[in-house]
């Protein structure tokens with residue numbers, strides 16, 4: 001990005017907030033705050049993206065001294081240079097801590113007094129008394145906290161913004177309940193529902209790829225695309241956190257939210273502009289075209305110990321209360337979008353814990369060439385790798401170099417780490433908090449979007465949660481590629497695996513023994 005584009009963003013933030021804000025991190029002693037929120041706030045501070053007059057107040061139940069607080073919230077901040085260290089000292093000067101309860105008026109009144117005191121000390125004008133409330137909290141306290149803030153901390157003379165993190169309920173009904181309760185307290189435009197996948201570089205790139213390239217724009221439909229695979233793979237199991245995970249399962253954990261968001265960006269129609277409501281309108285529209293997932297279109301799995309007995313199975317997790325849990329740790333789900341563009345094209349979402357690698361990617365597989373002249377040609381595939389090592393590559397067919405006329409598969413490859421020098425991709429949270437400050441809702445989930453997304457998953461989730469239904473659950477060993485049944489499942493929904501097994505990315509050897517000359 002050019003220096004002027006960066007400066008423009010800084011100016012936007014300053015202008016939007018009249019140069020001042022108080023950011024209240026609720027749940028400041030928790031994991032999310034120390035691992036994500038504070039490092040992101042520091043990243044923004046360091047690069048000059050916070051308003052020039054910013055104060056950060058940490059709030060939580062834990063009693064801590066100022067020094068204990070600072071130690072806790074800065075432990076995950078990485079310092080590269082001497083300059084970073086100096087910046088961290090400056091960052092520490094603009095943050096303070098206040099302990100209090102989540103359900104008691106006195107605590108909230110005290111928090112408000114502390115904020116007002118800081119606003120006075122900073123000599124803020126009424127219009128500068130902006131407040132961002134960042135809820136890094138478990139869902140059990142969402143509502144009491146939102147109420148406490150609204151009654152005792154919210155002040156309508158300046159801007160108030162509420163940032164919430166998943167889980168947004170467990171199904172359509174509980175999500176709507178939570179939404180109604182929040183909606184009674186805060187206006188929709190004051191609420192920012194985080195899905196941190198929307199802050200990831202390659203997810204943000206989907207719109208640019210689709211709408212700024214004519215050769216993608218015109219091949220982006222059922223006529224050219226055979227199927228779409230959106231895959232999330234994690235190389236570790238629950239590792240002692242099974243007690244928490246068991247209430248959710250892999251579908252609620254990453255599919256109903258993160259992977260569905262990616263699908264939505266791949267599938268939606270072109271918005272009329274890049275305005276956030278225009279984008280979210282299109283997302284809602286395409287979600288409403290997706291029918292609830294049929295049980296036949298789901299493959300559910302749970303990991304067991306690995307073959308040499310070194311890694312435990314899911315049910316071996318000591319924190320698990322239900323030792324006969326049927327909670328899926330793996331799922332492959334085929335979704336269908338019933339509109340003109342996509343009818344009949346399977347969108348297969350796959351996600352699993354305790355697999356062989358860490359990877360999140362989108363694989364768009366095009367159809368076979370009609371009237372093909374050559375044997376052995378593979379389908380074109382556009383791959384968007386979200387993590388690790390961001391990249392976009394297109395698998396295509398080309399003549400084997402040399403005397404042969406054989407067609408081989410290769411790729412047009414944009415690997416960010418090879419192509420861009422001085423590449424610094426900010427963490428998703430950094431990008432999202434910046435969006436909150438400059439009032440851009442594009443990368444946040446709107447209330448109607450949330451409802452539409454739950455409707456797709458709720459019937460399947462209820463069937464899984466109902467012990468009487470006993471849905472089939474296959475097993476797979478820790479560290480494997482997933483259940484054996486997966487290949488047949490993806491093939492059933494159109495994915496052609498031929499040739500892809502021999503294909504290596506990004507370097508291909510031309511040595512004769514590796515190629516059928």
Ligand SMILES: *[C@@H]1O[C@H](CO)[C@@H](O)[C@H](O)[C@H]1NC(C)=O
Nearest residue numbers: 125126127129154155156157
């Ligand atoms: C809101 O803030 C203004 C100063 O900006 C203050 O005068 C007023 O009393 C506050 N209102 C409440 C309800 O606290």
